[in-house]
Amino acid sequence: MKPIQVGLLGIGTVGSGVFHVLKRNQAEIQRRAGRGIEIAMVADLDVARAQSIVGDGVRVVNDARQVIANPDIDIVVELIGGYGIAKALVMEAIDAGKHVVTANKALLAVHGTEIFAAAQAKGVMVAFEAAVAGGIPIIKALREGLTANQIQWVAGIINGTTNFILSEMRDKGLDFDVVLKEAQRLGYAEADPTFDIEGVDAAHKATIMSAIAFGIPVQFDKAHVEGITKLEAADIRYAEQLGYRIKLLGITKRAQEGIELRVHPCLVPAKRLIANVEGAMNAVVVQGDAVGTTLYYGKGAGSEPTASAVIADLVDVTRLHTADPLNRVPHLAFQPASMSDLPVLPMSEVVTSYYLRLRVADEAGVLAKVTGLLAEAGISIDAVLQREAEEGSRQTDLIILTHSTREGTMNDAIAQMQGLPTVLAPIVRIRKEELA
Numbered sequence: 001m002k003p004i005q006v007g008l009l010g011i012g013t014v015g016s017g018v019f020h021v022l023k024r025n026q027a028e029i030q031r032r033a034g035r036g037i038e039i040a041m042v043a044d045l046d047v048a049r050a051q052s053i054v055g056d057g058v059r060v061v062n063d064a065r066q067v068i069a070n071p072d073i074d075i076v077v078e079l080i081g082g083y084g085i086a087k088a089l090v091m092e093a094i095d096a097g098k099h100v101v102t103a104n105k106a107l108l109a110v111h112g113t114e115i116f117a118a119a120q121a122k123g124v125m126v127a128f129e130a131a132v133a134g135g136i137p138i139i140k141a142l143r144e145g146l147t148a149n150q151i152q153w154v155a156g157i158i159n160g161t162t163n164f165i166l167s168e169m170r171d172k173g174l175d176f177d178v179v180l181k182e183a184q185r186l187g188y189a190e191a192d193p194t195f196d197i198e199g200v201d202a203a204h205k206a207t208i209m210s211a212i213a214f215g216i217p218v219q220f221d222k223a224h225v226e227g228i229t230k231l232e233a234a235d236i237r238y239a240e241q242l243g244y245r246i247k248l249l250g251i252t253k254r255a256q257e258g259i260e261l262r263v264h265p266c267l268v269p270a271k272r273l274i275a276n277v278e279g280a281m282n283a284v285v286v287q288g289d290a291v292g293t294t295l296y297y298g299k300g301a302g303s304e305p306t307a308s309a310v311i312a313d314l315v316d317v318t319r320l321h322t323a324d325p326l327n328r329v330p331h332l333a334f335q336p337a338s339m340s341d342l343p344v345l346p347m348s349e350v351v352t353s354y355y356l357r358l359r360v361a362d363e364a365g366v367l368a369k370v371t372g373l374l375a376e377a378g379i380s381i382d383a384v385l386q387r388e389a390e391e392g393s394r395q396t397d398l399i400i401l402t403h404s405t406r407e408g409t410m411n412d413a414i415a416q417m418q419g420l421p422t423v424l425a426p427i428v429r430i431r432k433e434e435l436a
């Protein structure tokens, strides 16, 4: 049988990895797919660079629409990125009856509902393993491997750039800006690195996992998004002293009244495996009612790790190309007619535990006032760490770890404590998850 014909839109970091791995492992991949997979055409704005990657045997154009219009192309792989031209091209490819493979989490988190509906109507597949945690097969695990389970929660380190920054700051005492530059140099960061450091990239990925875990539409606009730019070195140190590490986590949870969907820095017990995931590595923990806790670990970014996921999708699409469109694995794991309308909860309804740091006057009775306000709010305390005032200073840090409470309740309690004359600076609050 003729190899399935693939058109690549964009041959940068990920696209070139796809080309090289497909070439290197061609025979093995064909044995798995049951059919050859051939990159027949490439579109990139930089035609000369693209041609130098693929050699003379592959046609390179600068207009992606020529790939979509080519009747010989069966699968279009979108590796341009962003919500702009990439969205138009993906919709046009679907409209032209092509299957689509993409690594573009931003696109799917924001426009996924429209894209999956169009693909469903047209009877084509949109595959996106590379969009979440790069090479880690987390989409496959959630959608297929864990399909027997009621998923209870998913929590992950799903942005390599920020995990790299936190690791380097902690281990080497380097400054944020220095480490960010290094992450960019190493190719981990997004084209616009604010997406990484402000938690947006992780929220894109958490949004996609949330949809698959709970059978809800993708709703990036409902996600709570906080990055690492406001984290202070003092909190990283105090967390360590209390037996925790601070990680930027993407979390989605099934709660009583709806679904939690949030990205923020989080204290995690240092003894958990995920707390020891360092550098640019990613890890996702999934809790299912039947399977219990499972952990997925690996490279969430980079040329060949991401290509590994793109090619897995190419193999899946190749295998399923001839299958009954109504009997394929559904895009969001649940049958389109069986999606749930459980709401994504506002952050005030999220239930979690907290680390609080208060800069307080070093005088008698402060601790009693603060703990009194927490007790009045019904928030119970897990641990307290009071620093000795530094020589010559009349201020000190008071660190409190709490048990679980509603975020709205905590907001009110923080406002009350902030009003105390002995609380001298804005209270630092970092959420905490035991993840067990």
Ligand SMILES: NC(=O)c1ccc[n+]([C@@H]2O[C@H](COP(=O)([O-])OP(=O)(O)OC[C@H]3O[C@@H](n4cnc5c(N)ncnc54)[C@H](O)[C@@H]3O)[C@@H](O)[C@H]2O)c1
Pocket (backbone or CB within 6 Å): 009, 010, 011, 012, 013, 014, 015, 043, 044, 045, 046, 062, 063, 064, 078, 079, 080, 081, 082, 085, 103, 104, 105, 106, 130, 131, 134, 187, 188, 300, 301, 302, 303, 306
């Ligand atoms: N780099 C990673 O580690 C990684 C990991 C997971 C997912 N992703 C996602 O994969 C996608 C690609 O990322 P990348 O790192 O390879 O980006 P990149 O910038 O290295 O490559 C993008 C390529 O697209 C080309 N391009 C831009 N506009 C084009 C257009 N209109 N028509 C044709 N080509 C065009 C560029 O010339 C470039 O070669 C993004 O959605 C990204 O979020 C990347």
Ligand SMILES: N[C@@H](CCO)C(=O)O
Pocket (backbone or CB within 6 Å): 131, 133, 134, 158, 159, 160, 161, 162, 188, 189, 190, 196, 201, 300, 301, 302
């Ligand atoms: N910028 C992303 C790339 C992989 O999606 C990261 O740092 O994880």
Ligand code: NA
Pocket (backbone or CB within 6 Å): 129, 130, 131, 132, 133, 134, 135, 136, 137, 138, 139, 309
């Ligand atoms: Na993946």
